[in-house]
Amino acid sequence: MTELCRRYGISRITGYKWLSRYQEGGATALQDRSHAPHSHPFQILDAVEEAILAARSRNPRWGPAKLRHWLEETAPEVKWPAPSTIANILNRNGLSVSRNGRQSGAGGTSDQIWRVELGETLHCLDGQGYFPVRITDSRSGFLLRFQVLRCRDAATLGRLFEAAFREFGLPHGMRAPGVPPFFAGGRLSDLAAWWIRLAIQPVRLPPHKALCPQLPEAVRAPRASLREQQRAFNDFRHRYNHGLPQKRLGGRAPADVYRPSTRRYPSELVPVL
Helix, strand or coil: CHHHHHHHCCCHHHHHHHHHHHHHHCHHHHCCCCCCCCCCCCCCHHHHHHHHHHHHHHCCCCCHHHHHHHHHHHCCCCCCCCHHHHHHHHHHCCCCCCCCCCCCCCCCCCCCEEEEEECCCEECCCCCEEEEEEEEECCCCCEEEEEEECCCCHHHHHHHHHHHHHHHCCCCEEEEECCCCCEECCEECHHHHHHHHCCCEEEEECHHHHECCCCCHHHHCCCCCHHHHHHHHHHHHHHHHHHCCEHHHCCECHHHHCCCCCCCCCCCCCCCC
């Protein structure tokens, strides 16, 4: 979607809006519309959430209130959710970033390696399926992200990684499962190619090491909804990083050892010719 919108000189929010119109009513739905409110605006909830995530990707420093104001100005015919709901959507997709844009801690390491693990499909009590995804600093074991994702396509994972890069800086290597969307057959995927452009070396993990190990029952136990499931993941991540001494770390918790990378996420990438 990003490349398509760039090619035709439109924003991603406009692209997703047109895509939603086409899915609802075919080519005739792409004709110019009045800005007056409609009786059934933007009925596809997933499209609303995708538009919010697309707007956040274009404006990563905007908070929920500013995002909602901009969305209302851009598409006034849509009934956009409240800022608190937008905040929950960002948090659920791993896009919430600390106010200062990075984790506390002095200094940094020059050889950070991150590890990505995917979990099997699990379900909440309301029947919604999700995938647990873990991003860990290999040296300290610090959990950078422990996320509930409704899907694990390249776009969703890309947003998750971008938020982590903005908060914790860029690692030098990324150990990831040797399957799509990280690797595609015998070639690099778009996601892995993006890492290389950021000077991050992709490393394939064998299949038996690419899955999340058995999750603790306190986390794995199904919650009422995705929101409650993510809250359980967040609580576990905080306890693990700050309150669980590790023998291999000399009795210290991961947060006592971890230091953010000094390599900052760039504002834009140099095009590949």
